[in-house]
Amino acid sequence: MTDGAFASPAAVEDPDALAVTEQAQGDLAESLRELVDACVRTRVDDGTLMAVAQEVRTLTQRLLARAQSDPLGIEATSDGRLRDHGNPMVGMRNPIAPPLAVTGDADGTMSASLCLGAAYEGPPGCVHGGMVAAVLDQVVGSAPAMIGRPGLTAYLNTSYRRPTVLGTEHVVRGWIEEVDGWKVRARGDIRDPQGRVTAEADALFVVPRWAREHLGTPTGDAAGIDPADTATQGPATS
Numbered sequence: 095m096t097d098g099a100f101a102s103p104a105a106v107e108d109p110d111a112l113a114v115t116e117q118a119q120g121d122l123a124e125s126l127r128e129l130v131d132a133c134v135r136t137r138v139d140d141g142t143l144m145a146v147a148q149e150v151r152t153l154t155q156r157l158l159a160r161a162q163s164d165p166l167g168i169e170a171t172s173d174g175r176l177r178d179h180g181n182p183m184v185g186m187r188n189p190i191a192p193p194l195a196v197t198g199d200a201d202g203t204m205s206a207s208l209c210l211g212a213a214y215e216g217p218p219g220c221v222h223g224g225m226v227a228a229v230l231d232q233v234v235g236s237a238p239a240m241i242g243r244p245g246l247t248a249y250l251n252t253s254y255r256r257p258t259v260l261g262t263e264h265v266v267r268g269w270i271e272e273v274d275g276w277k278v279r280a281r282g283d284i285r286d287p288q289g290r291v292t293a294e295a296d297a298l299f300v301v302p303r304w305a306r307e308h309l310g311t312p313t314g315d316a317a318g319i320d321p322a323d324t325a326t327q328g329p330a331t332s
């Protein structure tokens with residue numbers, strides 16, 4: 095992100111055409127998620143592996159025939175969305191994103207379901223700890239964003255209570271503990287189907303100085319911001 099990232103929203107001139115494009119982009123990413131999973135689990139012979147690798151490289155060249163050199167960034171659009179399609183946790187165009195679908199409750203608690211496959215394995219049969227932290231970073235970090243304080247992670251302390259098992263539906267949650275001007279302390283956890291906490295995080299998100307002029311003036315400390323009252327201030331990401 096750079097200074098002025100949200101200064102001029104990208105104009106959406108033809109919403110129908112954009113919807114078709116986004117459908118195609120999302121479908122491509124989904125097909126690549128299936129490819130990554132197959133790549134990790136396949137037991138085909140060496141000749142097939144080499145042939146498929148060559149075919150994939152050919153497909154890559156087709157996509158690069160027209161590609162931007164920069165990463166996608168976070169883009170505000172004139173239809174009121176904040177597009178973070180390249181994000182590795184929620185980005186619908188990013189095949190390495192699960193992708194998480196993060197939603198907010200009326201009380202400001204953010205949540206997402208999580209069920210990861212073989213590509214995310216750390217300990218045998220379990221989700222890699224770095225991935226667990228990244229998931230918590232995203233979901234917990236979306237709580238400050240929802241109250242109009244989209245900060246960068248200053249710290250994220252993660253405690254791993256029990257393994258997060260692959261192929262199992264978990265629930266990830268994030269909520270605000272304290273708002274202090276541009277700093278927001280937030281916590282979150284991941285729970286297994288039995289409701290047991292597999293990991294939890296305590297984090298601080300800080301709106302960087304360069305972004306503050308785009309977000310107005312904070313009203314003060316926690317007493318000044320009620321997540322339930324301000325939930326609609328946050329950006330809609332899709």
Ligand SMILES: CCCCCCCCCCCCCCCC(=O)SCCNC(=O)CCNC(=O)[C@H](O)C(C)(C)COP(=O)(O)OP(=O)(O)OC[C@H]1O[C@@H](n2cnc3c(N)ncnc32)[C@H](O)[C@@H]1OP(=O)(O)O
Nearest residue numbers: 231232235236239244246247248249277300301302303305
């Ligand atoms: C912005 C637009 C985004 C839009 C987006 C939409 C988002 C929609 C969903 C988001 C969900 C994202 C979830 C993933 C989020 C990442 O992955 S962020 C990537 C990882 N994090 C980073 O790269 C951050 C790197 N660090 C930095 O850029 C800067 O150090 C920081 C954290 C922005 C702060 O820098 P700064 O703006 O210059 O402010 P600074 O004066 O240093 O500190 C401000 C205050 O914070 C305190 N502070 C700073 N760091 C710490 C710390 N580590 N411990 C304790 N206190 C600290 C300072 O003491 C100071 O306190 P006060 O004196 O004001 O009381």
